[in-house]
Amino acid sequence: MSVVLIIFCVLSAVTLGSAFLTIFTKNPIHSAIYLVICFFSIAGHYLLFNAQFLAIVHVIVYSGAIMILFLFTVMLMNLNKEDEVHKPRIQRWAAAIFFVLMCVVLMLIFRQSKPIVGPYDTTGEDYQSIKVLGKVLLNEYMVPFEFASVLLLTAMIGTVLLSKKEKK
Amino acid sequence: MDHSIIIEKGIFIFIIFAITMVMAMYSTLAERKVAAWLQDRIGPNRAGAGGILQPLADGLKLFSKEEFLPDTPNKFLFVVGPAISMSVALMTSAVIPWGDKLHLFGKDIILQATDIDVSILYVFGVLSVGVYGIMIGGWASNNKFSLMSAMRAASQMISYEVAMGLALIALLMMSGTLSLREISLQQHGMHWNVFYQPVGFIIFLICSFAETNRTPFDLAECEAELIGGYHTEYSSMRMGFYLFAEYASMFISSTIIAVLYFGGYNYPGMAWAIENWGVNPANVLGIVVLFIKICFFIFFYMWVRWTIPRFRYDQLMRLGWKMLIPLAIANIIVTGIVILWADGKF
Numbered sequence: 001m002s003v004v005l006i007i008f009c010v011l012s013a014v015t016l017g018s019a020f021l022t023i024f025t026k027n028p029i030h031s032a033i034y035l036v037i038c039f040f041s042i043a044g045h046y047l048l049f050n051a052q053f054l055a056i057v058h059v060i061v062y063s064g065a066i067m068i069l070f071l072f073t074v075m076l077m078n079l080n081k082e083d084e085v086h087k088p089r090i091q092r093w094a095a096a097i098f099f100v101l102m103c104v105v106l107m108l109i110f111r112q113s114k115p116i117v118g119p120y121d122t123t124g125e126d127y128q129s130i131k132v133l134g135k136v137l138l139n140e141y142m143v144p145f146e147f148a149s150v151l152l153l154t155a156m157i158g159t160v161l162l163s164k165k166e167k168k
Numbered sequence: 169m170d171h172s173i174i175i176e177k178g179i180f181i182f183i184i185f186a187i188t189m190v191m192a193m194y195s196t197l198a199e200r201k202v203a204a205w206l207q208d209r210i211g212p213n214r215a216g217a218g219g220i221l222q223p224l225a226d227g228l229k230l231f232s233k234e235e236f237l238p239d240t241p242n243k244f245l246f247v248v249g250p251a252i253s254m255s256v257a258l259m260t261s262a263v264i265p266w267g268d269k270l271h272l273f274g275k276d277i278i279l280q281a282t283d284i285d286v287s288i289l290y291v292f293g294v295l296s297v298g299v300y301g302i303m304i305g306g307w308a309s310n311n312k313f314s315l316m317s318a319m320r321a322a323s324q325m326i327s328y329e330v331a332m333g334l335a336l337i338a339l340l341m342m343s344g345t346l347s348l349r350e351i352s353l354q355q356h357g358m359h360w361n362v363f364y365q366p367v368g369f370i371i372f373l374i375c376s377f378a379e380t381n382r383t384p385f386d387l388a389e390c391e392a393e394l395i396g397g398y399h400t401e402y403s404s405m406r407m408g409f410y411l412f413a414e415y416a417s418m419f420i421s422s423t424i425i426a427v428l429y430f431g432g433y434n435y436p437g438m439a440w441a442i443e444n445w446g447v448n449p450a451n452v453l454g455i456v457v458l459f460i461k462i463c464f465f466i467f468f469y470m471w472v473r474w475t476i477p478r479f480r481y482d483q484l485m486r487l488g489w490k491m492l493i494p495l496a497i498a499n500i501i502v503t504g505i506v507i508l509w510a511d512g513k514f
Contacts, residue, residue, distance in 0.1 A: 033304070052284055053285070063297060064293060064299075069326070130286065
């Protein structure tokens with residue numbers, strides 16, 4: 001076995017294990033911490049692709065900002081078992097049915113798609129160069145890139161509006 | 169892969185590790201000495217000549233203290249907290265160019281552990297992960313005050329990371345690269361970035377104080393409100409790790425300021441020195457110059473700590489969000505206009 005394959009196997013085991021633990025852990029803070037570990041191992045997968053920029057931005061955005069805010073909220077809410085609101089039976093049934101429907105949709109999508117299975121290798125292709133990445137983003141994918149920024153701007157304005165107190 | 173490069177980099181990383189540890193150790197002594205000097209006292213002078221062995225005595229004291237474990241359901245996370253803080257504080261030094269290059273054993277040795285393309289982003293990534301040590305430790309202590317302090321530290325670090333990143337963008341627009349080595353090379357011959365980006369430098373400096381949790385932004389350790397901060401429940405070497413991580417990150421952030429804005433290992437007349445003295449002596453002098461700059465910024469941190477009182481929490485947030493971020497964005501716009509104007513695009 002090559003070194004890359006061993007690293008890939010270990011990383012995948014960590015990713016899947018921490019992802020499952022995120023769902024199955026009772027304590028919300030432990031589950032958030034498992035999600036952080038999951039994000040780190042995904043950054044490791046990007047590094048295997050030699051995509052350094054993507055890996056580091058993934059760490060900064062997901063582990064460094066989003067998950068910290070998430071952990072922050074969970075810690076402040078101090079969720080305990082006693083505080084858990086007892087949900088009515090119809091809500092639980094509805095949740096279960098929607099989850100099953102979602103599973104059906106996802107499985108159908110995976111069956112219909114034609115996955116391209118390429119080998120994990122380092123071809124020396126310059127994915128990591130930010131100059132190449134920037135040029136591709138602002139030439140080839142200009143419109144989707146700008147749309148994404150408009151979406152983010154809208155979300156930001158919405159947040160500011162929501163958090164603003166009503167004037168009396 | 170070439171085996172000699174692994175040995176070379178291994179030795180280099182070991183040396184950097186040792187230097188970071190020694191600098192952090194002696195920063196604790198320097199802090200007490202500077203405080204004593206500013207307050208017209210003598211400071212610690214019992215251990216060794218002029219107190220030179222004081223950090224060793226402090227370390228021995230911390231090691232031999234009782235390890236107290238509070239009644240918490242998260243013993244594992246309680247132990248992991250300081251470990252994360254310490255390891256994250258030591259990780260950043262891998263991408264810093266400590267000098268240009270040395271010509272030893274018939275080949276050029278580049279004085280940097282690894283030169284990745286996105287090294288400045290790597291620094292930011294490590295910095296943003298550093299909050300976890302404080303948050304997890306503070307939460308696992310099972311103490312309301314520790315939790316409050318951890319929350320303060322986390323929200324402060326996230327808020328100031330934004331302004332710090334924006335201040336840096338203006339610099340990156342000028343340099344056109346994310347590699348710290350390239351940025352150092354571009355500042356050769358007194359083209360130090362601080363002369364071109366004074367506003368960005370001031371924003372970056374203020375944010376560095378907030379990121380390292382130093383006065384006037386050390387609200388996480390506000391003892392009048394929060395007992396001892398997030399390490400209230402910690403004792404022995406676990407608390408030592410938190411304190412040590414603070415000094416290590418102070419050393420690293422001084423290094424980053426020196427490399428980004430004050431020319432790194434460059435000094436006036438470096439080209440002349442390389443021509444007349446040869447590569448090795450000139451570049452060794454470069455390393456010494458870098459360490460002089462670093463020591464100045466460490467001193468600056470201490471100077472501010474013993475001069476300026478702590479801010480209030482709402483003042484801290486107002487400074488970060490309502491003053492520094494708009495200023496940083498204005499700085500980016502002005503830099504962009506000047507770059508285009510210099511290129512003759514108008």
